[in-house]
Amino acid sequence: MKNLNTKRSSKLFNEAKKYMPGGVNSPVRAFKSVGSDPLFIAMAKGQYIYDVDGNKFIDYVGSWGPMILGHAHPNVIAAVKKTATKGTSFGAPTPYEVEMARLVRKMMPSIEVVRMVNSGTEATMSAVRVARAFTGREKIVKFAGCYHGHFDSFLIKAGSGATTFGQPDSPGVPAGLAAKTLVADFNDIGSVERLFVDNMGEIAAVIIEPVVGNIGVVVPENGFLDRLTELTRSNGALMILDEVMTGFRLARGGAQEIFGIKPDLTTFGKIIGAGLPVGAYGGREDVMRMVSPDGPVYQAGTLSGNPLAMAAGIAQLKILDRQKGLYGQLEKNGKLLEKGMKRNLEKLGLGYEINRAGSMFTLFFTNQNVRDFKSALTSDTSKFRRYFGEMLKRGIYLPPSQFEAAFISTAHTERDIEKTIAANYDSLKIIG
Numbered sequence: 431m432k433n434l435n436t437k438r439s440s441k442l443f444n445e446a447k448k449y450m451p452g453g454v455n456s457p458v459r460a461f462k463s464v465g466s467d468p469l470f471i472a473m474a475k476g477q478y479i480y481d482v483d484g485n486k487f488i489d490y491v492g493s494w495g496p497m498i499l500g501h502a503h504p505n506v507i508a509a510v511k512k513t514a515t516k517g518t519s520f521g522a523p524t525p526y527e528v529e530m531a532r533l534v535r536k537m538m539p540s541i542e543v544v545r546m547v548n549s550g551t552e553a554t555m556s557a558v559r560v561a562r563a564f565t566g567r568e569k570i571v572k573f574a575g576c577y578h579g580h581f582d583s584f585l586i587k588a589g590s591g592a593t594t595f596g597q598p599d600s601p602g603v604p605a606g607l608a609a610k611t612l613v614a615d616f617n618d619i620g621s622v623e624r625l626f627v628d629n630m631g632e633i634a635a636v637i638i639e640p641v642v643g644n645i646g647v648v649v650p651e652n653g654f655l656d657r658l659t660e661l662t663r664s665n666g667a668l669m670i671l672d673e674v675m676t677g678f679r680l681a682r683g684g685a686q687e688i689f690g691i692k693p694d695l696t697t698f699g700k701i702i703g704a705g706l707p708v709g710a711y712g713g714r715e716d717v718m719r720m721v722s723p724d725g726p727v728y729q730a731g732t733l734s735g736n737p738l739a740m741a742a743g744i745a746q747l748k749i750l751d752r753q754k755g756l757y758g759q760l761e762k763n764g765k766l767l768e769k770g771m772k773r774n775l776e777k778l779g780l781g782y783e784i785n786r787a788g789s790m791f792t793l794f795f796t797n798q799n800v801r802d803f804k805s806a807l808t809s810d811t812s813k814f815r816r817y818f819g820e821m822l823k824r825g826i827y828l829p830p831s832q833f834e835a836a837f838i839s840t841a842h843t844e845r846d847i848e849k850t851i852a853a854n855y856d857s858l859k860i861i862g
């Protein structure tokens with residue numbers, strides 16, 4: 431198998447490194463953990479992504495989640511074009527924001543009132559501020575390996591980029607603030623119970639990724655989210671479901687629809703902006719009315735509810751809301767890919783783990799059942815690195831880290847899945 435020609439990417443990267451930290455604007459993009467230079471992207475369309483050297487790949491990154499309809503979906507592009515000609519930002523309310531709020535509320539009934547922001551990080555940061563104000567308490571509980579953006583309070587055992595770089599805690603986070611964040615173990619309700627006992631009356635909220643995506647995919651065990659919701663309620667704390675990744679991906683109504691839970695607050699990002707910079711938080715009316723200007727909790731944004739971002743998000747959400755069989759197709763292709771990879775592993779006598787929830791999946795290079803942060807960390811990252819390189823050579827663009835979820839879009843066809851299964855077999859055969 432020939433190596434890729436990546437001359438132009440490498441040239442750009444060398445220049446980028448001079449002006450930007452690591453040559454990138456977000457760490458995992460740097461391909462550090464897979465030991466190569468990142469590819470610079472020229473364009474993407476549907477299920478394909480093209481780099482500046484003219485290589486074409488089937489893309490399973492999907493901009494890290496937003497592109498559930500594939501890249502450059504005609505409705506999204508048309509909406510952005512049409513909106514842009516009328517001006518890109520006004521700093522005043524627009525009809526788009528009303529339509530977006532109405533749509534979100536319709537698709538996810540637990541969202542009674544919603545506030546748009548500009549990223550998932552802003553959404554989780556603001557949700558926690560509101561929860562603290564509402565309960566008059568300061569501590570929060572998060573789960574090891576869950577990533578909720580890069581706000582100080584969440585950079586504690588934060589999975590993903592932080593794990594990839596072996597820096598679970600970041601310097602620059604005040605110790606006093608970090609001390610307000612308590613860490614429990616995913617799929618271990620006892621670990622949460624103990625925190626509530628030891629910090630009685632002090633915990634404002636529990637925040638969780640309902641299906642973890644940021645240590646690779648980890649699925650909640652039966653009843654775990656139900657019991658967590660009960661426990662949180664009975665202790666007078668708020669349940670914040672971080673659906674930045676799972677929202678509108680696992681189902682029309684997100685993970686909360688699938689698992690039948692009703693969080694007090696939910697955070698969004700990624701899909702809600704269709705690839706433009708957006709986030710949102712919302713939920714119970716009595717809690718959300720705490721937010722300024724209805725209430726005293728200050729939170730603002732010059733570009734929040736930006737018309738281009740709203741138009742793109744609305745165009746994407748409308749399709750997700752209305753197109754029958756869309757989530758069924760994602761599940762079908764997800765299952766096909768999972769089965770094919772499992773068959774490959776069996777044929778080759780390898781016992782690696784595949785975790786999947788709908789259109790999110792991860793192949794972990796470990797023989798252990800991956801159900802939390804600790805078990806995810808048993809993965810052989812040097813094997814992943816080689817696997818990533820072999821897949822790339824075969825035209826498959828995976829997330830460049832063992833600890834990330836890969837995403838299927840509605841643009842992926844059965845043929846794409848079959849090609850991917852074949853590449854998976856050939857790659858695993860080489861690296862073992």
Ligand SMILES: *Cc1c(COP(=O)(O)O)cnc(C)c1O
Binds near residue numbers: 550644699700708
């Ligand atoms: C991506 C992500 C975030 C952060 O969103 P940004 O838009 O990158 O700030 C927060 N929570 C989860 C679960 C995510 O996957």
